[in-house]
Amino acid sequence: MSKAASNDTPGVRQSMAWIHGWLGLLAGWILFAMFLTGTASYFRPEITRWMQPEIDLRPVTTATAAQTAVAQLQKIAPTAEQWFIYLPDARTTATRIFIRERPNPDPDAKPAPRRPELRLDPATGEELTARDTRGGEHFYRFHFQLQIPHPWGRWLAGLCAMAMLTAIISGVITHRRIFVDFFTLRWNKGQRSWLDAHNVSAVIALPFHAMITYTGLITLVAMYMPWPIQANYKDPATFETAVFGTGPDAEASGRLAALTPVAPLIARASQEWGGGTPATMVVRYPNDAAATITLLQNSGDRLNARGGSIVFSGINGRQLSASPPPGPAAETSGVMLGLHTGSFAGPLLRWTFFVLGLAGTAMVGTGLMLWTVKRKRPGAAPFFGILVAERLNVGAVACLPAGMAAFLLANRLLPVTLPARGDAEVSIMFWTWFGLAAIACVRPIRRAWTETLAIAAAAFLALPIVNALTTDRGFLRSFGNGDWLFVAFDLAMFATGALLAFGAWRAAQISSSPARRARTAARRASPLREAVDAP
Numbered sequence: 227m228s229k230a231a232s233n234d235t236p237g238v239r240q241s242m243a244w245i246h247g248w249l250g251l252l253a254g255w256i257l258f259a260m261f262l263t264g265t266a267s268y269f270r271p272e273i274t275r276w277m278q279p280e281i282d283l284r285p286v287t288t289a290t291a292a293q294t295a296v297a298q299l300q301k302i303a304p305t306a307e308q309w310f311i312y313l314p315d316a317r318t319t320a321t322r323i324f325i326r327e328r329p330n331p332d333p334d335a336k337p338a339p340r341r342p343e344l345r346l347d348p349a350t351g352e353e354l355t356a357r358d359t360r361g362g363e364h365f366y367r368f369h370f371q372l373q374i375p376h377p378w379g380r381w382l383a384g385l386c387a388m389a390m391l392t393a394i395i396s397g398v399i400t401h402r403r404i405f406v407d408f409f410t411l412r413w414n415k416g417q418r419s420w421l422d423a424h425n426v427s428a429v430i431a432l433p434f435h436a437m438i439t440y441t442g443l444i445t446l447v448a449m450y451m452p453w454p455i456q457a458n459y460k461d462p463a464t465f466e467t468a469v470f471g472t473g474p475d476a477e478a479s480g481r482l483a484a485l486t487p488v489a490p491l492i493a494r495a496s497q498e499w500g501g502g503t504p505a506t507m508v509v510r511y512p513n514d515a516a517a518t519i520t521l522l523q524n525s526g527d528r529l530n531a532r533g534g535s536i537v538f539s540g541i542n543g544r545q546l547s548a549s550p551p552p553g554p555a556a557e558t559s560g561v562m563l564g565l566h567t568g569s570f571a572g573p574l575l576r577w578t579f580f581v582l583g584l585a586g587t588a589m590v591g592t593g594l595m596l597w598t599v600k601r602k603r604p605g606a607a608p609f610f611g612i613l614v615a616e617r618l619n620v621g622a623v624a625c626l627p628a629g630m631a632a633f634l635l636a637n638r639l640l641p642v643t644l645p646a647r648g649d650a651e652v653s654i655m656f657w658t659w660f661g662l663a664a665i666a667c668v669r670p671i672r673r674a675w676t677e678t679l680a681i682a683a684a685a686f687l688a689l690p691i692v693n694a695l696t697t698d699r700g701f702l703r704s705f706g707n708g709d710w711l712f713v714a715f716d717l718a719m720f721a722t723g724a725l726l727a728f729g730a731w732r733a734a735q736i737s738s739s740p741a742r743r744a745r746t747a748a749r750r751a752s753p754l755r756e757a758v759d760a761p
Contacts, residue, residue: 246396253389264369265583274361294351441566502527532560621663624678629659631685679730686723690716
């Protein structure tokens with residue numbers, strides 16, 4: 227091989243740069259949506275509470291919430307097969323219950339309709355009435371399912387996460403001065419400015435980006451690579467038993483028996499968990515001599531998101547079994563899930579995760595912008611691929627926030643009694659998102675950025691006003707009542723709107739700069755200007 231040929235061979239950095247650029251582009255639009263909705267999911271319970279303003283509860287002890295829920299279930303479903311009671315905590319103030327009816331022994335009978343989940347006042351056990359909404363759960367589910375049927379949405383999200391992890395590694399290898407450039411942010415320098423912004427948003431939270439991407443992959447690794455489990459266990463149930471222990475499988479006896487009080491069971495479980503509290507209580511065959519009560523530990527008490535469980539007799543309260551201590555693999559998996567969801571984090575750490583998540587969103591967005599800016603040539607018409615990438619950038623970076631704001635506005639503006647109201651809110655989000663993206667395709671690219679960012683800013687700025695006009699929990703009243711969740715939400719929406727408005731203003735400045743430069747050049751070239759400037 228000649229020396230010239232060997233010099234033409236790309237080096238490691240050049241190869242990594244190619245991988246970084248193309249993987250970042252192909253997965254970037256989906257990754258931007260995953261990062262943005264995933265970041266919002268750090269406040270999933272708080273978003274749900276904001277979207278149901280009719281529910282305004284004061285916290286009670288876990289034992290009180292369990293007792294009132296059991297009392298209510300004794301009234302409405304005393305002979306059910308199972309009661310699922312999701313107990314409240316500091317972030318979710320309402321008790322949620324779900325009832326599974328006993329199957330009809332007649333094989334020809336139609337199955338009973340599934341009962342909807344109910345929300346209860348934890349202090350009284352009375353059923354709460356509130357508007358139907360997906361709440362923060364919608365952002366959480368979209369973050370890793372992308373509104374695509376199971377399992378294809380999760381597979382696509384996993385492929386994009388793999389691309390993200392590869393892009394992070396190749397980006398570190400590619401940027402020789404990555405940590406030096408972190409301290410440099412130059413404005414109005416075109417490609418250089420986008421590269422600076424990309425470097426700053428990447429390096430400022432580089433460990434977080436690597437952690438959140440890797441842990442996101444690990445949480446669904448059994449779905450992506452099921453072959454080790456299939457090779458060692460005859461079926462998924464055997465694997466679940468080996469990892470998490472056996473659950474109650476006895477049949478109902480048919481003999482009536484009073485259910486034991488649940489408060490002492492909660493106290494015993496808390497003591498065994500070293501102060502931890504239960505998040506879920508499952509009562510199997512209530513009011514039957516074979517009844518059991520299973521308590522599952524709250525993941526907010528520990529880094530491992532998969533807490534332990536204890537099974538008690540539902541008649542005499544005797545402990546029947548407890549989940550075995552997790553092995554290294556199960557412990558690692560639970561810790562990875564806890565790190566990814568941040569369920570263990572207190573308010574300060576949760577806000578830190580939120581800010582770092584926004585940095586990751588900015589990293590992906592600036593990377594998409596850098597790809598198109600880098601490939602434009604002055605005076606040359608952009609090729610078709612760049613035109614498509616530019617439009618997709620607008621659709622992802624500017625139109626998705628507008629869709630999310632529309633989702634929140636729909637929660638306040640749709641009639642409270644509208645059937646399938648939660649589904650309608652989700653539909654409005656996607657119609658707004660994709661509708662604005664379609665309109666942006668027929669607008670000049672610079673105006674498309676300005677207009678869509680301005681629409682998103684106006685929607686977020688309108689949220690505190692619409693909330694005050696449609697509920698009794700507006701900013702001033704909430705501030706006076708010490709309703710800090712609604713106060714913080716209004717402030718967050720105002721800050722988001724102001725940030726998007728700044729982005730729209732900057733886009734307008736950039737879009738008008740070519741015209742200003744053209745007018746300046748024309749004035750300087752005019753005969754009158756030449757006469758004035760002559761000595």
